[in-house]
Amino acid sequence: MTYQTDRLRDLVAAELGRARDRTTLLTEAVDDGDLTRQHSPLMSPLVWDLAHVGNQEELWLVRDVGGREPVRRDIDELYDAFKHARSNRPALPLLGPGEARKYVATVRDKVLDVLDHAPLEGSPLVDRAFAFGMIVQHEQQHDETMLATHQLRAGAPVLNAPPPPAPAAPVTGEVLIPAGPFTMGTSTEAWALDNERPAHQADVPAYWIDRAAVTNAEYAAFIEAGGYDDPHWWSTAGWDHRQAAGLTAPQHWQRDGDGWLATQFGRTTRITGEEPVVHVCYHEAEAYAAWAGKRLPTEAEWEKAARWDPATGRSRRFPWGDDPPTAAHANLGQAHLRPAAAGAFPAGASPLGVHQLIGDTWEWTSTDFHPYPGFTAFPYREYSEVFFGPDYKVLRGGSFGTDQAACRGTFRNWDYPIRRQIFSGFRCARTA
């Protein structure tokens, strides 16, 4: 066994452990009633996410990579996300909290044994190491989903975190990104998922992009200006949805005299004007941008702003360079339970001075979720390929609830344009 392989095993074990610590925190913060209850028809009961994480890990690592006997073949169907809609999951004969905890622990013991004994080096074995990375990301993604479920849960607060850092200097205005091709996507990022691959040239005309995401104060001005009552700013589908769903403000906002209160993880406070708006759907983002005389960036525009280095012409892994995120670069990993004001992470800015592209809130782009040229589904069609098409919009950059293992300059998230229970915000752009 090589030194490098040892390092890889240690890294994978540490990342699996970090993901499990977070899952444990999110599922032990509440009682059994809150674990099994459905907090919103849009979300699974937390106990479903818990056992689903273990079941995916069993399928991919215990059975596929390890070639071991199933731990529990009888529950595969219950935890297959394609077999049961989230709204129907509470009615299933799910494992209870105690059983689910025991199950994920048994699976994890076997996985650590597989990790110790399975070969990771060599050509087909690169894929084996990737399967571990994929499982780490899968658990962290479900942890973010569980965090979104916590945000929908009624009752006293159970999660705590310090407030995000305050800006050294406020960041406003826009930056001109010159026309020209750049490298979009990746063929070299070790843990990049199939939809981020392969690297390819994308040509983008010159555009302006906001240095910061749209803030609560800016969004409140759109509301005060009657933005929700004027179909002029909305697309046809957006206006239909605004009417049908009765949208009047971001999710979790309520009127307080002539200001606004927002509830975050059980705590209700006045909105902080300088912080990025969160819990808006695509249609709301699009309407705001039109009202502001701008538009949403395309996915390529977002990625060029985040990765393109004008000095070298190459694309970076992150806006600040190729080094992984630290607490100084970005608001990630549930370190804080809200997005930070623009200017709070100057070390994370892009070469052209665009701030906080990574972390804080997912950012809606105007692009439908489509494969890149040369896409190959890997390791399963079900990860991304079955979602390609006009139904989903791409979101970029990660939120305060996204772990760095599942976040990079090339990472692509997607959701329906009506969804806003996720930690979604946006920034604006305009054609130069």
Ligand code: AVJ
């Ligand atoms: C990439 C966040 C859209 O939650 O549906 C979790 C991630 N895929 N389990 C989702 C995922 C399978 C996915 N998103």
Ligand code: FE
């Ligand atoms: Fe999943």
